[in-house]
Amino acid sequence: MNLDQALQTFIVESTELLDDMEAALLGIRETEDRASAINAIFRAAHTIKGSAGLFGLDPIVEFTHVVESVLDRVREGTIGIDDPLVALLLECSDHMGSLIRALADGQTERDAAAELRAAPILARLRALLGESPAAAPAAVAQAAPAAPAAAPDGEPTGADHWHISLRFGREVLRNGMDPLSFLRYLNKLGQITGITTLHYALPPLGDLDPEACYLGFEIALKSTADKAAIEGAFEFVIDDCQVRILAPRSRISEYIRLLDDLGEEPERLGEILVQCGSLTARELSDALARQAAAREHQPLGEILVEHGTVQPAVVDAALNRQKVVKEFKSPEGQSIRVDADKLDYLINLVGELITAGAGANLAARRSRNVEVQEANSYLASLVQEVRDSALQLRMVKIGATFGRFRRVVHDVSREIGKDIELRVLGEDTELDKTVVEKIGDPLTHLVRNAMDHGIETAEARVARGKPAHGTVTLNAYHDSGSIVIEVGDDGGGLNRERILAKAVERGLVEPGRALTDRETYGLIFEPGFSTAEQITNLSGRGVGMDVVKRNITALRGTVDVTSEPGQGTTVILRLPLTLAIIDGFLVGLGKSSFVIPLDMIEECIEFSAESGQEYTNLRGQVLPLIRLRDTFRVPGATDGRQSIVVIKHAGKRTGLVVDALLGEFQTVIKPLNRMFGQVKCISGSTILGSGEVALILDAPALIAQAARRETAAIARTARRMDLDAASLACEPAA
Amino acid sequence: MKTAAKRASRKPKSAGATVRIAGDMTIYQAEEIRQKLLAGIGASGSMVEIDLQDVSEIDTAGVQLLIAAKHAAAAVGKTVCLKAGSAAVAEVLALLGLATLLAPPAAPAASA
Numbered sequence: 001m002n003l004d005q006a007l008q009t010f011i012v013e014s015t016e017l018l019d020d021m022e023a024a025l026l027g028i029r030e031t032e033d034r035a036s037a038i039n040a041i042f043r044a045a046h047t048i049k050g051s052a053g054l055f056g057l058d059p060i061v062e063f064t065h066v067v068e069s070v071l072d073r074v075r076e077g078t079i080g081i082d083d084p085l086v087a088l089l090l091e092c093s094d095h096m097g098s099l100i101r102a103l104a105d106g107q108t109e110r111d112a113a114a115e116l117r118a119a120p121i122l123a124r125l126r127a128l129l130g131e132s133p134a135a136a137p138a139a140v141a142q143a144a145p146a147a148p149a150a151a152p153d154g155e156p157t158g159a160d161h162w163h164i165s166l167r168f169g170r171e172v173l174r175n176g177m178d179p180l181s182f183l184r185y186l187n188k189l190g191q192i193t194g195i196t197t198l199h200y201a202l203p204p205l206g207d208l209d210p211e212a213c214y215l216g217f218e219i220a221l222k223s224t225a226d227k228a229a230i231e232g233a234f235e236f237v238i239d240d241c242q243v244r245i246l247a248p249r250s251r252i253s254e255y256i257r258l259l260d261d262l263g264e265e266p267e268r269l270g271e272i273l274v275q276c277g278s279l280t281a282r283e284l285s286d287a288l289a290r291q292a293a294a295r296e297h298q299p300l301g302e303i304l305v306e307h308g309t310v311q312p313a314v315v316d317a318a319l320n321r322q323k324v325v326k327e328f329k330s331p332e333g334q335s336i337r338v339d340a341d342k343l344d345y346l347i348n349l350v351g352e353l354i355t356a357g358a359g360a361n362l363a364a365r366r367s368r369n370v371e372v373q374e375a376n377s378y379l380a381s382l383v384q385e386v387r388d389s390a391l392q393l394r395m396v397k398i399g400a401t402f403g404r405f406r407r408v409v410h411d412v413s414r415e416i417g418k419d420i421e422l423r424v425l426g427e428d429t430e431l432d433k434t435v436v437e438k439i440g441d442p443l444t445h446l447v448r449n450a451m452d453h454g455i456e457t458a459e460a461r462v463a464r465g466k467p468a469h470g471t472v473t474l475n476a477y478h479d480s481g482s483i484v485i486e487v488g489d490d491g492g493g494l495n496r497e498r499i500l501a502k503a504v505e506r507g508l509v510e511p512g513r514a515l516t517d518r519e520t521y522g523l524i525f526e527p528g529f530s531t532a533e534q535i536t537n538l539s540g541r542g543v544g545m546d547v548v549k550r551n552i553t554a555l556r557g558t559v560d561v562t563s564e565p566g567q568g569t570t571v572i573l574r575l576p577l578t579l580a581i582i583d584g585f586l587v588g589l590g591k592s593s594f595v596i597p598l599d600m601i602e603e604c605i606e607f608s609a610e611s612g613q614e615y616t617n618l619r620g621q622v623l624p625l626i627r628l629r630d631t632f633r634v635p636g637a638t639d640g641r642q643s644i645v646v647i648k649h650a651g652k653r654t655g656l657v658v659d660a661l662l663g664e665f666q667t668v669i670k671p672l673n674r675m676f677g678q679v680k681c682i683s684g685s686t687i688l689g690s691g692e693v694a695l696i697l698d699a700p701a702l703i704a705q706a707a708r709r710e711t712a713a714i715a716r717t718a719r720r721m722d723l724d725a726a727s728l729a730c731e732p733a734a
Numbered sequence: 735m736k737t738a739a740k741r742a743s744r745k746p747k748s749a750g751a752t753v754r755i756a757g758d759m760t761i762y763q764a765e766e767i768r769q770k771l772l773a774g775i776g777a778s779g780s781m782v783e784i785d786l787q788d789v790s791e792i793d794t795a796g797v798q799l800l801i802a803a804k805h806a807a808a809a810v811g812k813t814v815c816l817k818a819g820s821a822a823v824a825e826v827l828a829l830l831g832l833a834t835l836l837a838p839p840a841a842p843a844a845s846a
Binding site: 168172173174178179180183184187192194195196197199202203204205206208210211213214215217 | 761764765767768771772775793794795797798799801802803805806809826829830831832
């Protein structure tokens with residue numbers, strides 16, 4: 001491979017690893033599974049260091065090495081992970097990111113400025129390590145007792161050597177590896193002071209496969225090597241072997257965990273540990289008793305964690321390394337990278353295929369040849385499947401996008417001095433990649449806004465009887481063909497009066513006009529509108545909310561706000577799932593055809609309305625009607641009966657009155673030329689099988705327009721009534 | 735490969751069979767040796783002697799066979815006696831902490 005290409009791969013992968021690292025760091029406070037988070041962080045640093053070493057990128061290696069050493073301690077549990085450490089590690093990840101970005105910009109030489117930036121971080125890392133990294137095991141041994149141990153089972157054992165449990169897989173010998181050679185190598189790293197060969201897995205001689213390996217070993221190793229070096233000894237058999245390494249002076253609870261984890265007969269194994277000299281007899285009986293007690297009540301792991309004796313991180317990190325390595329490998333094998341351009345091209349082709357298919361379908365129907373029609377309908381169903389799976393290729397989970405906000409929330413909450421946590425729901429909700437890319441900025445703005453203006457200061461919160469730390473919630477879910485993303489805060493809510501006052505002052509609203517809550521809150525999306533009394537450098541300049549709205553509208557989406565005084569504000573974004581191809585429903589109006597997105601349609605019913613009324617009775621409920629003929633000024637009169645298509649958007653039903661129902665239609669969305677940019681209520685166009693153009697209805701816009709018309713009508717009626725009242729009032733005087 | 739150098743003989747001696755293994759005792763010869771051990775244990779007599787004096791190399795597969803042979807013999811009420819002579823065998827058994835298990839003549843198994 002070309003070295004340049006390899007370097008590019010390194011840059012891409014390292015950037016992704018750093019993203020993972022950041023996500024894991026930010027999630028560590030809430031996560032249930034700390035061990036795997038710590039592992040992910042360690043792995044990221046470890047892999048970057050290793051790869052950087054291959055390219056001889058010394059500055060990256062040197063810096064990352066120190067980070068890795070600290071992380072290794074964290075993994076072992078000798079350094080507890082707390083907020084300041086998370087902040088420090090975030091700085092580390094930032095610095096690594098900047099080194100890698102510099103590399104991407106073609107800078108391979110040492111950069112004095114970068115080293116200057118690194119120096120304070122390194123100093124703090126080294127302070128954590130206590131001393132020079134070379135003396136690692138000794139430091140571990142001293143640090144272990146120093147770590148807070150609340151309960152007696154946190155006491156370190158007396159053994160001052162490493163304990164290694166090896167279980168070789170059946171295939172080891174056949175793969176050309178001899179466990180003996182690893183033991184010999186261990187003897188080079190240090191001295192094996194005790195060893196027990198486990199042969200309980202050995203089948204009777206008659207059934208024995210002489211080329212399979214059935215042995216396991218419990219080893220006590222006296223060595224000054226660090227954990228990575230010992231683990232490194234088994235690097236070549238990691239897939240074929242379970243390796244568990246306990247550091248010198250590990251706590252008894254870790255040995256318990258080892259016994260429990262191996263799942264073999266604990267008593268026998270325990271004795272083996274005594275034989276190896278890793279445990280004393282007293283320590284063993286203590287451990288076994290505690291394990292038995294734990295079994296009766298609840299899983300062992302939980303008890304230990306409750307006792308605060310084991311940071312799950314410690315043991316899991318050592319024990320599950322092999323599993324982690326495997327997990328790490330598998331996704332690589334299961335996914336491939338594809339250029340977005342290639343995907344786009346594929347989607348375009350599928351679009352053409354659908355259009356061509358519709359043409360063929362029409363021709364087949366006209367030919368009245370049954371065979372052609374059958375073949376064609378099978379073809380059509382295949383095309384539909386191809387379409388769905390092609391679109392599925394572009395679907396990504398929103399979790400990754402949400403994950404980025406952990407960092408935003410973490411940084412901003414420090415910056416503005418509020419304690420705010422991020423709650424993320426519906427991470428698995430999928431949406432089109434092109435949509436994901438475009439909502440990043442609007443979401444960032446909304447989240448910052450929620451933190452800065454939404455959530456009150458801690459004092460104000462406590463005074464209102466709310467928890468001192470605020471919560472920003474990101475939520476995503478699917479709803480009738482759209483994806484809904486909510487950005488919520490549990491702050492003070494919007495101030496209706498102030499918004500109105502401001503709107504009047506800016507001339508956005510006539511004084512004295514009655515507005516619904518929704519309309520009022522909607523005002524914050526008007527250009528140049530900001531109610532924040534104080535302008536911070538985050539938000540409050542009145543640029544932003546209108547930009548948010550514009551961006552979302554450009555994606556054929558809508559923005560809504562709900563707010564509850566004292567309870568918080570939620571901004572609701574509704575976006576189409578995909579921008580390329582949709583299932584549509586074709587309706588006829590005079591000679592033209594229109595497409596309504598099928599996902600929005602609830603049902604079709606026969607047209608019936610009180611004459612001259614803009615609503616009908618749908619099973620006892622009022623259904624407002626929109627006469628599309630009037631809306632689009634379709635010429636000519638209706639011939640025959642009209643129908644109503646009931647659509648649902650944002651929880652509201654509306655009926656569209658159309659001339660004819662023409663059936664489902666796979667719709668390839670073609671954006672309208674910019675010349676038609678001002679056209680309301682149309683979101684795009686599509687080409688029918690006949691080659692004719694059909695317009696795609698923008699249902700949310702239609703509904704909004706109808707709603708405006710309605711309020712205007714109500715206002716007119718109200719004014720008329722006022723007038724009537726006024727004239728009535730005048731009469732007696734006259 | 736030194737397979738050719740290996741030759742096993744069974745001769746009635748002290749009411750038991752002797753399985754003699756010479757040359758390499760590795761995964762390459764494992765199946766062959768397994769058959770010999772099975773035959774040795776299946777033979778009449780209350781003792782099986784395994785002669786390892788001339789083993790030039792032994793690996794994990796070889797060690798496994800020795801352990802399995804010991805188990806197999808014990809299962810049918812026999813004792814296994816190892817004549818562990820070669821330096822290669824001694825080194826490996828010491829490395830694995832098995833010296834005590836295999837080196838002394840069948841005394842522990844007798845009590846079982």
